[in-house]
Amino acid sequence: MTLRITLATIALMLSSSVFSAVTITAPEEIKIEGLNGQEVKSRLFSSDNKYNIDAGENIISVRYTQFFEEHPGIGSHDIVRSGIVNIKTPILQDQQSYRLALINPPQNHDDAKAYAKQPIFGLYNAKNQLLVEQKGSKTQNAGILQNLFTDAPTDLTQKATTVVQPAPVYTSQAVVAKAGTDKQKDLTSSGNAQQLINTWKSASKSERQAFMAWLAEQAQ
Secondary structure, three states: OOHHHHHHHHHHHHHHHHOOOOEEEEOOEEEEEEEEEEEEOOOOOOEEEEEEEEOOOOOEEEEEEEEEEEEEEOEEEEEEEEEOOOOOOOOOOOOOOEEEEEOOOOHHHHHHHHHHOEEEEEOOOOOOEEEEEEEEEOOOOOHHHHHHHHOOOOHHHHHHOOOOOOOOOOOOOOOOHHHHHHHHHHHHHHHHHHHHHHHHHHHOHHHHHHHHHHHHHOOO
């Protein structure tokens, strides 16, 4: 009986990490282009930008995008876009919600064109506390038509390594991983794995079959 409880406990510990997630929301002026190097497909100017990502540290690739109607009534408009900015988050807590926002957002079209050359993004927790501020690199941004009709694919990894942007500024509210913390987490994970191996070796055939059946149920 004790052996079965131990197997179930360890399996629950291992499977819980699969379902751990946090929620990130963004206003329509912030377009999330990628999460941890993976491109995200989203609608332009969507007011419902909500994403689930794993707890812990993440890289969120974003850009500032805003629509301006220059001469109402005659269909004259402009879309201002910045380059991609990569935000390295602090440690995000499981089952918590966070939001992205522009810091010192522009108030008019001219300000927006200047702002797009070096936008500033902030990540806030559910208590509206700023966790990290990330400024983009100064760039001469391509026009909207060039961005839309270019044949070059989006390469978030390349952009992250070739574009030099200022270092992120973390506030006192942010929890940033330290080398000692990471080492302790690795040791804990290693200990859990070894415990599971030892328990598996000492389990009977019927107990192993019951455990495998339980794992199959979790995968459904």
